[in-house]
Amino acid sequence: MNDDLFIDLGNSRIKWMSGTGHIQQAAEYGEAPLGALLDRIWKHQPSPDRIWLASVATAGIEQALQEWTRQVWGITPHSIAVQPEACGVHCGYQDPAQLGVDRWMAIIAAHGISRDGVCVVDCGTATTLDVVDGRGQHLGGYILPGLKMMRRVLLKETAMQPGNEAISDMEWGNSTVGCIDLGIRRSIVSLVEQSVERLQAAGVCDPGVVLTGGACTLIKPYLQLAYEHRDALVLEGMETFVREYTR
Numbered sequence: 001m002n003d004d005l006f007i008d009l010g011n012s013r014i015k016w017m018s019g020t021g022h023i024q025q026a027a028e029y030g031e032a033p034l035g036a037l038l039d040r041i042w043k044h045q046p047s048p049d050r051i052w053l054a055s056v057a058t059a060g061i062e063q064a065l066q067e068w069t070r071q072v073w074g075i076t077p078h079s080i081a082v083q084p085e086a087c088g089v090h091c092g093y094q095d096p097a098q099l100g101v102d103r104w105m106a107i108i109a110a111h112g113i114s115r116d117g118v119c120v121v122d123c124g125t126a127t128t129l130d131v132v133d134g135r136g137q138h139l140g141g142y143i144l145p146g147l148k149m150m151r152r153v154l155l156k157e158t159a160m161q162p163g164n165e166a167i168s169d170m171e172w173g174n175s176t177v178g179c180i181d182l183g184i185r186r187s188i189v190s191l192v193e194q195s196v197e198r199l200q201a202a203g204v205c206d207p208g209v210v211l212t213g214g215a216c217t218l219i220k221p222y223l224q225l226a227y228e229h230r231d232a233l234v235l236e237g238m239e240t241f242v243r244e245y246t247r
């Protein structure tokens with residue numbers, strides 16, 4: 001059995017799933033060179049047989065990762081690309097090469113979780129929402145600033161001084177921080193709920209909702225719909241994709 005290492009290289013974090021134990025881990029990469037982080041997390045790991053990479057990071061970051069695995073393990077990762085069709089899903093983009101491969105892997109995993117239609121929401125550095133119908137047709141989706149990014153930009157472009165009042169039992173914001181945090185959270189919640197309602201009303205499908213990404217914990221308490229939370233959705237999709245691809 002091959003020892004596969006799956007790597008989801010996002011815009012803020014690197015997430016991976018390794019070995020046959022399928023342990024998922026994450027590390028934030030910042031200003032420090034990626035090589036130093038990889039030394040810390042992987043240097044003492046035995047070399048995997050194969051490495052699969054889904055990257056939406058800059059070419060420089062991706063290159064640093066490739067150089068590290070070549071130097072330390074002597075392996076070049078297989079970079080996964082978006083295809084017009086994979087694992088029973090048809091990509092809805094006119095130009096599939098434009099679609100982020102993290103979204104594509106999340107879409108593939110989510111389609112496997114909810115076959116009758118799915119609305120998949122990834123609350124990462126950016127927030128993305130994608131819809132797949134019951135026939136496996138990806139209808140498309142949305143890209144928004146991530147929840148943290150929304151807050152950061154709002155504070156940067158105004159002179160607001162939010163306090164630190166608790167927002168847990170507020171229905172409507174009644175402090176600066178309450179208005180900001182609830183506004184951001186509820187904007188995403190409303191988008192998800194409204195997307196589901198539109199699909200139902202148009203008779204397209206009655207989609208399941210699948211959430212992933214570090215900031216999805218911020219919207220979960222406000223969602224009135226049933227949902228499934230999968231931390232490792234992108235990695236799960238990679239595993240499904242690679243299983244089909246190498247069959």
Ligand SMILES: Nc1ncnc2c1ncn2[C@@H]1O[C@H](COP(=O)(O)OP(=O)(O)OP(=O)(O)O)[C@@H](O)[C@H]1O
Pocket residue numbers: 009010011012013014123124125126146148149212213214215217218
């Ligand atoms: N538990 C958390 N609560 C609130 N915010 C979080 C949490 N974990 C991460 N975040 C923040 O939410 C944003 C996105 O979360 P996360 O770190 O999961 O990104 P990501 O999905 O790994 O993104 P990317 O794939 O782009 O790297 C980041 O700005 C991060 O700082």
Ligand SMILES: CC(C)(CO)[C@@H](O)C(=O)NCCC(=O)O
Pocket residue numbers: 010011056098099100101102103124126128143
């Ligand atoms: C939208 C992000 C940043 C989410 O990680 C990523 O999927 C990406 O860079 N996508 C490329 C643009 C697109 O999906 O249309």
Ligand SMILES: [K+]
Pocket residue numbers: 010102122124125213234
């Ligand atoms: K992501």
